[in-house]
Every structure is written in structure tokens, then in C-alpha cells.
Amino acid sequence: MNKLAIIGAWRSHLLDKIDDLSRVTDEARAGTRVDGTHRPSNRGERAAVTSQGYLTHGLTSRLAELRRHVDLLEKIDPGPRERAVLGSVVSLANGEHYALLPGGQGVRLEVDGTSVVILSLSAPLATALQGLETGDTFDWRDQEVEIAHIH
Numbered sequence: 001m002n003k004l005a006i007i008g009a010w011r012s013h014l015l016d017k018i019d020d021l022s023r024v025t026d027e028a029r030a031g032t033r034v035d036g037t038h039r040p041s042n043r044g045e046r047a048a049v050t051s052q053g054y055l056t057h058g059l060t061s062r063l064a065e066l067r068r069h070v071d072l073l074e075k076i077d078p079g080p081r082e083r084a085v086l087g088s089v090v091s092l093a094n095g096e097h098y099a100l101l102p103g104g105q106g107v108r109l110e111v112d113g114t115s116v117v118i119l120s121l122s123a124p125l126a127t128a129l130q131g132l133e134t135g136d137t138f139d140w141r142d143q144e145v146e147i148a149h150i151h
Contacts (some may be wrong), residue, residue, distance in 0.1 A: 002112050003078050003089050006099050009111045010118050011073055014103055018066050025059040029143045069103030076101070081150050084129040086121055093146040100126050 081088035089099045097116045104118040104126070119126040128138050129147070137146045 001017050001089055001091065001114065001149075003099075004081065006089060006109070006111050006118075007073065007076065007078055007101065009109045010099065010101050010104075010107075011070060013107065014066055014070050014073070015137055018063060018070070021059060021063050021066065025056060025063060028056045028059055049113075061084070066103065072102035082133060084126075084132045084147070084150055089116065089151040090129055090147060091149040091151070093148045098125065098129070100129070 004088050050085075057059065076087040078087070084090050084100060086100055086102070088095060091097050097114060098115050100121060101118050102120065103121065104120040106123065107118050109116050109118060121127070125140065128140055130145055132138060134147055134150050137144050139145075
């Protein structure tokens with residue numbers, strides 16, 4: 001399991017999202033501009049400009065959040081882990097692989113021919129995994145699941 005490749009793939013995914021969201025934010029921001037030659041003259045037009053402002057604010061907040069995730073990702077030591085914690089990759093006995101990384105959203109990435117689901121620490125499965133070690137078992141969706149390896 002190549003943890004560096006997984007972290008790199010997740011970083012690329014987040015940066016792609018930042019690029020896409022930046023473009024959309026710029027477009028939304030353009031809809032909020034009112035120059036000196038044109039002022040909204042009716043309630044509908046004023047409401048549209050106000051709505052664009054709220055949209056821009058929300059998008060800007062999401063961009064800041066994604067950038068924080070990338071910053072946190074840069075600080076993660078890619079070394080091996082003994083327990084399931086932030087920065088670990090957990091392989092289950094059923095063949096599933098999960099990476100506990102900042103901003104994880106349950107996105108499935110293919111990395112070096114292996115399917116890995118990226119989870120944030122607040123995800124229910126990540127919460128169930130936190131602190132466990134290789135060989136530990138836990139109950140998940142009415143099944144007992146064993147941790148085969150922690151990277």
C-alpha cells in the first residue's frame with residue numbers, strides 16, 4: 001500500500017476541487033457587481049444581486065475550508081502507524097481500504113490499482129476505527145469486521 005501515492009492523489013483531488021470552485025466563485029461574484037452606470041432598479045433585480053452575494057459568500061467559505069484541508073494534508077507525516085489515526089490507511093480483512101485524511105468525504109480513489117475510500121475523522125466509520133490496531137475487530141452495520149493492516 002503506497003500511502004504517499006494515496007495522499008498525493010487526495011491532494012490532487014482537493015486542488016482540482018479548489019480550481020473548479022474558484023472558477024464558479026468568480027462567476028458568482030461577477031453577478032454581484034453593480035457599477036456606477038447601473039443600479040438594480042426593481043426588487044427582483046435587487047434580490048438577484050443579493051442572492052448572488054449569499055452564493056458568493058458560501059462558495060468563498062467552502063474554498064477556505066478546502067484550502068485548510070490541503071494545508072493540514074501537507075503537515076501529515078506519511079510514515080507508518082500502529083493505530084487508526086489521522087494519516088493512517090486501514091485495510092480491512094474484507095479487502096476494503098480506507099484512508100483517514102483531512103477533508104475526506106467518502107470519495108473512492110483508484111491508486112496504483114487499489115480502491116481506497118477517503119474518510120474524514122468525523123465520518124461514522126472513521127470514528128469506529130479510531131484508536132484500533134491491526135488484528136482488532138469492531139462492529140459495523142451488524143457485522144464484526146477485522147482490521148487486517150494499518151499503514
